[in-house]
Amino acid sequence: MAVGTRGEGSQQALDPHVLPVARSRGYPAPGRILTWLYTPIALVVGIAVWQLAISIFNVPNYLVPTPGHVWDALRDGISSGVLVHHTIVTAREIVVGYATGSAVGIALGFLIAQYRVAERMIYPYVIALNAVPKVAIAPLLVVWFGVGLTSKVIIAATVSFFPLLVNVIVGLRSTDSDQLRLMRSLTASGWQTFYMVKIRNALPMVFAGLEVAIVLSVVGVIVGEFVAAQEGLGYYISEMNALVNTPGMFAALLILSVMGFVMSQIVKLVARKVVFWKQMDDIVEGP
Amino acid sequence: MTAPSDMIELRNVSKTYRTKRGGDVVALQNVSVNMEDGEFITVVGPSGCGKSTLLNMLAGLLTPSSGEILLQGTPVKGPRRDVGIVFQSPVLLPWRTVFQNTMLPVQVQHRERKVYANRAHQLIDLVGLGGFADKYPFELSGGMQQRAAIVRALVHDPAILLMDEPFGALDAMTREQMNVELLRIWRDSRKTVVFITHSIPEAVFLADRCLVFCPRPGRLVDIVDVELPRPRDLPVMNTPEFGRYVQRIRSAFIENEEAPSEGALVSNL
Numbered sequence: 001m002a003v004g005t006r007g008e009g010s011q012q013a014l015d016p017h018v019l020p021v022a023r024s025r026g027y028p029a030p031g032r033i034l035t036w037l038y039t040p041i042a043l044v045v046g047i048a049v050w051q052l053a054i055s056i057f058n059v060p061n062y063l064v065p066t067p068g069h070v071w072d073a074l075r076d077g078i079s080s081g082v083l084v085h086h087t088i089v090t091a092r093e094i095v096v097g098y099a100t101g102s103a104v105g106i107a108l109g110f111l112i113a114q115y116r117v118a119e120r121m122i123y124p125y126v127i128a129l130n131a132v133p134k135v136a137i138a139p140l141l142v143v144w145f146g147v148g149l150t151s152k153v154i155i156a157a158t159v160s161f162f163p164l165l166v167n168v169i170v171g172l173r174s175t176d177s178d179q180l181r182l183m184r185s186l187t188a189s190g191w192q193t194f195y196m197v198k199i200r201n202a203l204p205m206v207f208a209g210l211e212v213a214i215v216l217s218v219v220g221v222i223v224g225e226f227v228a229a230q231e232g233l234g235y236y237i238s239e240m241n242a243l244v245n246t247p248g249m250f251a252a253l254l255i256l257s258v259m260g261f262v263m264s265q266i267v268k269l270v271a272r273k274v275v276f277w278k279q280m281d282d283i284v285e286g287p
Numbered sequence: 288m289t290a291p292s293d294m295i296e297l298r299n300v301s302k303t304y305r306t307k308r309g310g311d312v313v314a315l316q317n318v319s320v321n322m323e324d325g326e327f328i329t330v331v332g333p334s335g336c337g338k339s340t341l342l343n344m345l346a347g348l349l350t351p352s353s354g355e356i357l358l359q360g361t362p363v364k365g366p367r368r369d370v371g372i373v374f375q376s377p378v379l380l381p382w383r384t385v386f387q388n389t390m391l392p393v394q395v396q397h398r399e400r401k402v403y404a405n406r407a408h409q410l411i412d413l414v415g416l417g418g419f420a421d422k423y424p425f426e427l428s429g430g431m432q433q434r435a436a437i438v439r440a441l442v443h444d445p446a447i448l449l450m451d452e453p454f455g456a457l458d459a460m461t462r463e464q465m466n467v468e469l470l471r472i473w474r475d476s477r478k479t480v481v482f483i484t485h486s487i488p489e490a491v492f493l494a495d496r497c498l499v500f501c502p503r504p505g506r507l508v509d510i511v512d513v514e515l516p517r518p519r520d521l522p523v524m525n526t527p528e529f530g531r532y533v534q535r536i537r538s539a540f541i542e543n544e545e546a547p548s549e550g551a552l553v554s555n556l
Contacts, residue, residue, distance in 0.1 A: 185346050197380065276382075277381035
């Protein structure tokens with residue numbers, strides 16, 4: 001058997017700890033390029049089918065616009081600066097709300113996990129409050145905090161708070177018992193065990209929470225903007241809706257999707273860097 | 288016999304667990320034994336014979352129900368700095384490199400980093416992990432991880448090394464090889480070693496003295512002085528003397544198998 005020239009299989013046999021899936025599959029180069037092309041090809045096909053279906057079945061523009069119309073709406077919106085402005089507003093609300101909610105969730109989760117008093121006093125009510133559908137209180141929050149940025153930030157913070165809180169508690173409490181025994185045998189103090197072992201062990205769960213929370217934050221902000229706002233993509237969508245400008249709605253939806261995708265990818269990327277010893281796919285996926 | 292030079296001394300040590308139903312389970316009954324400085328002691332016995340309980344008490348992770356354990360002349364009241372432990376699994380912290388893992392005791396016990404960093408590197412070379420110091424545990428095989436765990440147990444230069452079936456999870460070939468290397472490390476470092484195992488050949492191969500334990504209740508039934516010449520290598524396992532030691536231990540199990548003493552409950556502890 002030839003060893004040395006692209007013989008991936010031959011080396012794996014020697015080292016059982018290198019997972020075969022982590023390696024390249026050993027396809028010849030042209031095949032691999034084709035594999036990479038599958039995704040963009042599917043996109044092109046999808047758009048073509050969309051366009052064709054509309055012309056064949058004569059779907060009116062106000063119901064479903066053609067890709068071309070969406071593209072025009074997108075281009076006009078961006079070049080006039082209108083969509084850019086709304087995008088920035090929404091992105092800012094999401095990021096600020098997400099960061100605030102996550103930070104509070106982590107802090108409170110830490111308190112509940114570490115102190116019995118905090119657990120007894122806070123946790124039951126937190127669980128009860130979690131049962132309230134957060135988007136349902138959006139109108140109330142708008143009444144309290146106005147139609148501007150604050151109400152959206154608070155909605156985003158409220159929805160991202162719970163996944164972080166719960167995951168921090170679970171993460172801090174699920175420390176490997178062998179590791180705890182090791183630390184004890186080394187005469188480690190409670191504080192040493194906490195910062196050397198427990199926090200690290202909780203990180204995968206914390207990041208799983210962060211991934212869930214970013215998605216929820218986007219939803220939260222849009223709902224807030226639907227309720228009452230003067231700017232933002234949610235506001236833009238409902239305005240376009242009122243004008244029966246379907247291509248405009250599609251353009252805003254497209255931006256929103258890309259924004260949500262990019263944000264959750266950033267969180268995933270950071271998670272992979274920080275929790276490098278664990279495959280994030282192994283950890284609980286969000287709703 | 289009870290000279291102060293004894294490294295480890297057990298006086299009438301018993302451990303009784305209380306079950307949820309209120310019954311008592313005798314995990315270890317009335318064990319008395321002395322271990323000398325630099326001695327390699329193996330503890331062999333089937334599941335439930337109390338050998339892990341014994342080790343956990345030596346480590347200060349459990350307290351005896353009655354009796355007393357002395358290490359270097361002082362009673363064990365909890366985990367101690369003069370003890371190093373190798374558990375059944377390596378228990379390496381996955382976010383730390385091999386070197387950082389081996390330095391954990393130094394960090395926890397606020398020892399001088401510079402001095403012990405040198406020692407850690409020497410030990411890493413000694414166990415054959417040279418070149419892997421900056422690798423993460425998930426990049427190592429099971430045998431290599433357990434070597435790193437041995438370095439971690441030795442890095443702070445403890446007088447006593449406790450090993451709880453450290454090679455149980457390894458395949459037979461790797462295990463034998465690890466045994467040979469363990470003897471080499473022991474020869475170089477001259478620790479008092481207490482090595483728990485359920486493999487009779489392993490117990491004989493490693494031991495100066497082999498403590499034979501039987502279950503229900505967990506008790507010491509025989510102490511075998513293994514006088515095979517050192518340094519030992521794997522071929523010694525094919526000699527007739529080796530076979531006689533193995534046979535003696537095996538018959539100790541058979542003789543004591545059907546002698547459950549009164550009051551002892553069957554349990555899987």
